[in-house]
Amino acid sequence: MAEKVLMKGNEALAEAAMRAGCRFFFGYPITPQTELAAYMSKRMPKVGGTFLQAESEIAAINMVYGAAAAGARVMTSSSSPGISLKGEGISYMAGADLPGVIINVQRGGPGLGGIQPSQADYWQATRALGHGDFRVVVYAPSTVQEMADYAFTAFDVADKYRTPVMILADGMLGQMMEPVVMPEPHGGSVEKPWATTGHKHQRAHNVVNSLYLTADELERLNVERYERYAAIERDEQRAETFLTEDADIVVVAFGASARVARSAVVEARAKGVKAGLVRPITLWPFPTDAIEAVVPTAKAFLDVEMNMGQMVDDVRLVVAGRRPVEFFGRTGGVIPTPVEVLARIEDLNARMTKGGE
Numbered sequence: 543m544a545e546k547v548l549m550k551g552n553e554a555l556a557e558a559a560m561r562a563g564c565r566f567f568f569g570y571p572i573t574p575q576t577e578l579a580a581y582m583s584k585r586m587p588k589v590g591g592t593f594l595q596a597e598s599e600i601a602a603i604n605m606v607y608g609a610a611a612a613g614a615r616v617m618t619s620s621s622s623p624g625i626s627l628k629g630e631g632i633s634y635m636a637g638a639d640l641p642g643v644i645i646n647v648q649r650g651g652p653g654l655g656g657i658q659p660s661q662a663d664y665w666q667a668t669r670a671l672g673h674g675d676f677r678v679v680v681y682a683p684s685t686v687q688e689m690a691d692y693a694f695t696a697f698d699v700a701d702k703y704r705t706p707v708m709i710l711a712d713g714m715l716g717q718m719m720e721p722v723v724m725p726e727p728h729g730g731s732v733e734k735p736w737a738t739t740g741h742k743h744q745r746a747h748n749v750v751n752s753l754y755l756t757a758d759e760l761e762r763l764n765v766e767r768y769e770r771y772a773a774i775e776r777d778e779q780r781a782e783t784f785l786t787e788d789a790d791i792v793v794v795a796f797g798a799s800a801r802v803a804r805s806a807v808v809e810a811r812a813k814g815v816k817a818g819l820v821r822p823i824t825l826w827p828f829p830t831d832a833i834e835a836v837v838p839t840a841k842a843f844l845d846v847e848m849n850m851g852q853m854v855d856d857v858r859l860v861v862a863g864r865r866p867v868e869f870f871g872r873t874g875g876v877i878p879t880p881v882e883v884l885a886r887i888e889d890l891n892a893r894m895t896k897g898g899e
Contacts (some may be wrong), residue, residue: 546721551689551711552578554722555645557585558693559617561727564643565591566616568605570598572624573657574713575647579619599624603631603644610640611750613737615697619645621713622663623654625671632706633672637752639736639767641700643693644678644708647716650875658875659713661797664852667710668826675764677771679707679778680825682796686720688823694725699778701732703770710825712848714798714877774827781829782821785811786836789818791891794833794857795846796822799878803846806883813884815891825853833860841894843867846883848876866894 549557556578559567567586569579579595586593596602602618609616620628625646635642648663650656667680679699681692692709700707738748754760785807786792795803800821810817820836822829842865845854854869861867870886872878 544723546723548719549686549722550577550717550719551686552647552716553581554686554724555689555693555709555711556581558690558725559643559697560585560589560591561725562694562697563615563728563731564617564697565589566606566609566614567591567593567618568596568602568609568616569618569620570596570602570624572621574649574659574716575619575621575645577716578645578647599627600631603628604634606642607631607635607638607640610635610642611638611738613734613739615701617643617645619647621647621649622651622660625663625666629672632678633674633676634752635706636672636676636678636767637674638750639704640706640750641697641704642706643696643700644706646708646710648710648712650873656875657713659715659798659848659877660873660875661712661799661847662849662852662873663710664825664847664849667708668828668856671708676767677705677774677826679703679705679774679827681707681709681780682823682825683709683711683715684797684800684821686715686718687722689715690722690724701734703774704736705770705774710797712798713875778824779827779829779831780823781832782823783832783836784819784821786818786820788816788839789836790816790841790894791818791844791887792836792840792842793817793819793844793846793883793887794822794853795819796825796853799846799848802878802880803883805880806887809880809884810887810891813888815887817887817891822853828856828860830860833857837861837864840865842890844883844886844890845869846878847871848878849873
């Protein structure tokens with residue numbers, strides 16, 4: 543049986559990335575993800591990899607572009623305002639169909655905001671990570687174990703679809719310590735015939751580029767890319783359900799908020815309220831199938847987030863007015879408590895029960 547070790551979320555993700563074949567890391571320090579980069583700086587040379595602290599976040603993401611173009615498994619990490627600076631480079635990667643992994647350990651915003659946990663980058667990750675027509679696969683772990691597990695998944699999916707992939711964590715998950723079973727090393731040997739690895743006159747030149755001056759050619763590439771996105775939406779949705787089979791009130795929450803929501807659901811059940819939880823693991827593609835599956839039996843939905851209300855838009859799009867969808871959130875780095883979420887579940891259940899009489 544694999545041994546459990548006590549690790550911080552940031553460090554578990556870093557170790558798992560190296561075990562998944564990541565051999566290049568380019569980053570820039572910012573709280574609350576700095577431990578990830580610090581861990582990489584110590585461990586990367588020992589596994590034959592390269593760690594480089596760039597002069598800025600902008601430089602770091604463009605170094606990721608270069609390493610990805612050469613076929614390497616490469617990663618960068620930052621926190622909210624740092625990710626904003628990386629936006630142009632991420633769009634360039636998408637435009638050049640380059641795989642790579644971007645970690646966002648979120649902090650409160652907007653602006654410099656604060657260093658406490660937040661989930662206020664949901665819109666950025668799923669809607670506006672950069673300019674142009676493109677999407678990025680986004681995973682939202684909720685435990686330190688998942689921080690490690692989805693590092694592997696992120697690299698595999700990035701290579702499979704030739705797309706950037708983001709792991710959207712937060713300061714709470716990055717800083718907390720939990721027992722984790724580290725996955726065995728594997729990965730990194732994916733064949734990449736498109737990479738700029740030198741050809742010794744044995745094949746045609748490979749060109750990695752995101753500039754297309756002919757409108758028809760750029761349109762063709764965008765359409766082809768969206769065909770891949772459609773396959774991702776079909777095949778890569780992930781979600782966890784908890785006590786949803788007979789739930790009247792279905793709570794929807796991701797990441798750290800889902801930990802709080804799960805405790806509230808358990809307490810609600812103990813008090814006779816039929817509550818359940820849907821936890822999106824992929825934020826894009828959004829797990830529409832998991833939400834759709836509980837619409838027929840649910841009386842109402844409660845979306846819980848550490849922001850002013852962002853994922854709730856996607857929940858409402860799926861529910862499409864067939865059931866009420868309400869929102870509860872704390873922002874600015876304040877973490878909602880199980881007591882607060884339980885009170886919202888009970889209030890919503892009372893109103894739904896009364897309305898159904």
